[in-house]
Amino acid sequence: MKAGTNLEKVLESGRFAVTAEAGPPRGAVPSVILRKGELLKAFCDALNVTDNQTAIVRMSSLSSCVLLKQLGVDPVMQMVCRDRNRIAIQSDVLGAVALGIWNILCLTGDYQSFGDHPTAKSVFDLDSIQLIQVLSQMRDEKKFLSGEKISGEVPLFIGAVENPYADPFEYRVLRLAKKVKAGADFIQTQAVFDVSKFAKWMEMVTDRGLDKEVHVLAGVIPIRSVGMARHMRDNVPGVSVPDEVVTRMEDAKDAREEGLKICLEIIEQIKEIPGVHGIHIMAVAWEEIVPTIVERAGLLPRPLI
Amino acid sequence: MLVSEQKPMEEILRSLDGEKRIFLVGCKGCAEGCESGGEQQVIEMKQKLEEEGKTITGFSLIDMVCNESLTRMKLASHRQATDSADSLLVLTCGIGVQSTAAVVDKVVHPGCNTISSGGAHAEWKEAERCLECGDCILDYTGGICPIARCPKNLFHGPCGGSEGGKCEIHPDLPCAWHLIIERLSKLGRLDKLEAVVPPKDWSVSLTGGPPRPR
Ligand code: SF4
Ligand code: SF4
Numbered sequence: 001m002k003a004g005t006n007l008e009k010v011l012e013s014g015r016f017a018v019t020a021e022a023g024p025p026r027g028a029v030p031s032v033i034l035r036k037g038e039l040l041k042a043f044c045d046a047l048n049v050t051d052n053q054t055a056i057v058r059m060s061s062l063s064s065c066v067l068l069k070q071l072g073v074d075p076v077m078q079m080v081c082r083d084r085n086r087i088a089i090q091s092d093v094l095g096a097v098a099l100g101i102w103n104i105l106c107l108t109g110d111y112q113s114f115g116d117h118p119t120a121k122s123v124f125d126l127d128s129i130q131l132i133q134v135l136s137q138m139r140d141e142k143k144f145l146s147g148e149k150i151s152g153e154v155p156l157f158i159g160a161v162e163n164p165y166a167d168p169f170e171y172r173v174l175r176l177a178k179k180v181k182a183g184a185d186f187i188q189t190q191a192v193f194d195v196s197k198f199a200k201w202m203e204m205v206t207d208r209g210l211d212k213e214v215h216v217l218a219g220v221i222p223i224r225s226v227g228m229a230r231h232m233r234d235n236v237p238g239v240s241v242p243d244e245v246v247t248r249m250e251d252a253k254d255a256r257e258e259g260l261k262i263c264l265e266i267i268e269q270i271k272e273i274p275g276v277h278g279i280h281i282m283a284v285a286w287e288e289i290v291p292t293i294v295e296r297a298g299l300l301p302r303p304l305i
Numbered sequence: 306m307l308v309s310e311q312k313p314m315e316e317i318l319r320s321l322d323g324e325k326r327i328f329l330v331g332c333k334g335c336a337e338g339c340e341s342g343g344e345q346q347v348i349e350m351k352q353k354l355e356e357e358g359k360t361i362t363g364f365s366l367i368d369m370v371c372n373e374s375l376t377r378m379k380l381a382s383h384r385q386a387t388d389s390a391d392s393l394l395v396l397t398c399g400i401g402v403q404s405t406a407a408v409v410d411k412v413v414h415p416g417c418n419t420i421s422s423g424g425a426h427a428e429w430k431e432a433e434r435c436l437e438c439g440d441c442i443l444d445y446t447g448g449i450c451p452i453a454r455c456p457k458n459l460f461h462g463p464c465g466g467s468e469g470g471k472c473e474i475h476p477d478l479p480c481a482w483h484l485i486i487e488r489l490s491k492l493g494r495l496d497k498l499e500a501v502v503p504p505k506d507w508s509v510s511l512t513g514g515p516p517r518p519r
Contacts, residue, residue, distance in 0.1 A: 081457075082457075086504060108457055108459065108464055109457075111456055111457060111473070111474045113474055114474075122456075122457070124457050124458040124459075125504070125505075125507065126504050127457065127458070127459045127460050127461055127462075128461070129460070129461040129501060129502075130460065130461075130502070130503065130504045133501065133503065133504070134504065145504060161465065162465070163465030163466075166463065166464070166465045166466065166467050166468065167463070167467055167468055167469060167470065167480075167483065168463075168483065168486055168487075171463075171486050171495075171498075174495070174498065174499065175461065177499075178461055178498075178499070178501050181501050182501050190465055237465075237466030237468070237473035238464075238465040238466040238468075238473065240468075
């Protein structure tokens with residue numbers, strides 16, 4: 001065990017893991033995140049808290065994780081490179097570990113021009129792979145990036161993301177291999193809609209034996225409305241929604257039910273793909289659907305280890 | 306004027322590892338003035354590399370390597386020598402390395418670090434750009450600069466938003482990492498990208514490091 005978090009235990013025991021995303025509020029009221037924690041707690045092995053996702057200012061991931069931890073949730077703190085240099089990053093990691101936040105997910109971060117402060121100066125002192133390197137050095141060698149010693153242990157279960165749909169397709173697995181080499185323990189992927197393309201990617205992952213070195217959790221997004229389907233297809237960088245999905249949403253009488261059905265069908269197929277160790281549900285602003293998804297996908301009860 | 310200085314010989318030799326036949330490019334503009342890649346330095350480099358057992362298939366001194374059309378023309382007249390080389394070593398600022406990379410289908414190695422613009426930039430509207438980061442990594446990226454051309458300064462791109470060769474941040478801009486991968490696959494050198502690059506030393510960079518007397 002590297003950190004012994006609930007997520008790590010579930011994955012290491014070979015069970016099919018379920019994680020979900022809980023976006024922090026655009027304000028300082030703790031009840032918003034606490035409500036999401038209460039709602040999702042029994043249905044997931046861990047909850048991700050995003051770090052100013054799409055460069056929109058929200059409550060910090062670290063404090064939201066602490067709030068969730070108080071409820072008994074195993075939080076995954078997302079950390080982006082956009083807003084912090086190596087000094088702030090390492091300091092935040094120490095603080096998080098001290099507060100019992102031991103799952104950290106490393107991302108580069110959405111560019112500031114997408115968010116609500118497009119005039120900000122970005123940092124990008126490290127990129128996501130270098131962030132993984134820094135975290136694994138802190139944990140395994142008990143050293144800061146500078147080489148100076150850290151006093152005490154830094155237990156961490158290190159996560160990263162990968163997008164099987166971004167171009168160039170053949171190169172994405174090589175990039176995943178680099179994340180594994182840098183020290184990633186688990187991977188959460190961008191949302192899967194085109195399952196056959198994802199399966200092809202997973203085949204390349206297993207061909208390289210990477211599924212033996214890292215736990216891959218496939219991302220899923222339940223679509224709530226036709227507008228959301230279109231918006232994701234046309235405007236969200238990195239997300240690829242096939243036209244069939246949009247058409248199905250358009251033709252449906254009950255869009256929400258159809259979105260849920262599509263999501264469940266995708267999970268059914270994902271479960272059969274060799275090398276996939278779990279799912280990560282990103283129900284952006286529709287967290288209340290997560291219990292239904294987990295239940296109808298036959299993934300209850302969640303293991304207690 | 307772009308101020309550059311030669312990389313340490315060990316680093317240059319490391320980047321030429323496994324390559325026997327080298328073509329040299331020098332510049333009679335800024336690099337000549339900085340004594341990092343003018344006529345004398347090119348001749349010295351030729352000797353040093355020959356002492357290391359390399360064969361220099363030829364060299365070219367170009368008035369302004371940053372002028373892509375001029376460089377294309379000049380290098381065309383050395384066609385045989387560049388074709389028979391394993392790679393090119395370019396003793397110029399980062400822009401010169403990139404304009405060389407843009408006109409020859411060979412691996413191009415930077416021989417210098419660009420450390421300051423030392424005054425005014427030359428008028429430069431082409432895509433190749435250099436942000437004077439002080440520790441040139443064009444060797445790893447196939448002669449295309451991710452520091453200047455990837456808005457996120459990625460050392461391990463492309464990010465998850467790169468689609469159809471376009472940068473997610475600006476649909477009119479090519480994704481720098483897409484270009485890097487395209488070029489390295491064309492050269493059969495995608496293996497270069499298997500490396501995990503440690504965090505960059507920004508202290509030598511013009512933007513990010515402490516002020517420096519140049
Ligand atoms: S890596 Fe880019 S910014 Fe740095 S010296 Fe080379 S060309 Fe210039
Ligand atoms: S799309 Fe390419 S150039 Fe743009 S930020 Fe991503 S990796 Fe960098």
